[in-house]
Amino acid sequence: MQIVVTGHGNFATGIASTVQLLAGNVSGVQYVDFTADMNEETLTNKLQETLTQDQGTVFFCDLLGGTPYKQAATLKATHPDQDIAVVCGCNVASLLENALMGLDQFANSHDLAAKIVTTAQAGIREFGVSSRPAATARPVDEEEDGI
Numbered sequence: 214m215q216i217v218v219t220g221h222g223n224f225a226t227g228i229a230s231t232v233q234l235l236a237g238n239v240s241g242v243q244y245v246d247f248t249a250d251m252n253e254e255t256l257t258n259k260l261q262e263t264l265t266q267d268q269g270t271v272f273f274c275d276l277l278g279g280t281p282y283k284q285a286a287t288l289k290a291t292h293p294d295q296d297i298a299v300v301c302g303c304n305v306a307s308l309l310e311n312a313l314m315g316l317d318q319f320a321n322s323h324d325l326a327a328k329i330v331t332t333a334q335a336g337i338r339e340f341g342v343s344s345r346p347a348a349t350a351r352p353v354d355e356e357e358d359g360i
Contacts, residue, residue, distance in 0.1 A: 214316035214325055217263045218303055219245040219256075219285065220275030231305050232312075241316040242308070247281045257284045264288065269296035269322035273308060273329065277301040298326035307333035 218225045225244035232239055243263050247256045260281075264270055272285035282301050289297040310332050311325065319325040 214241060214269045214271075214319050214322065215263070215265075216242045216271050216273050216308065216312060216316065216325070216329075217245060217260065217285075218242065218273045218308065219247065219260065219281040220303065221247050221279060221281065223248065224275045224303075228303065228305060228308065232309060235305070236309055236313060239309070239312045242312050245281075253280055253284060256281060257287065260284055260288055264292065264295060264297070266295065269319070269325070270298075271322050271326050271329065272297070272299045273303045274299065274301045275303055296322045298322035300326045300329050302330075302333055304333055304336070306336045310336075 218228050220228075223246050225246045229242075229244040232242070245256070245259050245263065251259075260272065272281075272288070274282040274285055276282060279301075282299065285297075285299045289299050307329050311329050316325065319328070
């Protein structure tokens with residue numbers, strides 16, 4: 214099992230820098246930036262290079278609907294025979310908590326993706342507020358333009 218962190222600019226390598234500072238080298242995690250000198254095809258090729266037939270992959274993207282998210286989703290759609298999940302809203306806490314537990318404990322990419330989402334949701338807090346009713350989420354429009 215592996216996690217591939219991707220996002221706009223140097224988001225992924227910025228996350229890598231933070232992870233390195235906090236926890237050292239974390240196995241099973243790769244980082245792919247989408248910089249201004251790249252286009253969608255270049256990003257897709259870089260993401261494609263991270264895939265292996267015998268290993269599940271969770272693409273952990275910065276933003277819903279952004280180019281890294283869309284390219285990861287396209288890879289998932291065009292590789293139905295591979296164990297791929299795509300998650301957005303990447304943050305350091307959920308990445309570290311799950312990667313340090315050992316990625317080999319997850320049966321498939323969707324189990325890991327679900328745990329990442331749960332961990333991220335549990336880790337978001339407002340200082341001084343113990344609980345607040347959940348906001349109503351707006352429906353996701355899968356066809357909206359990316360960033």
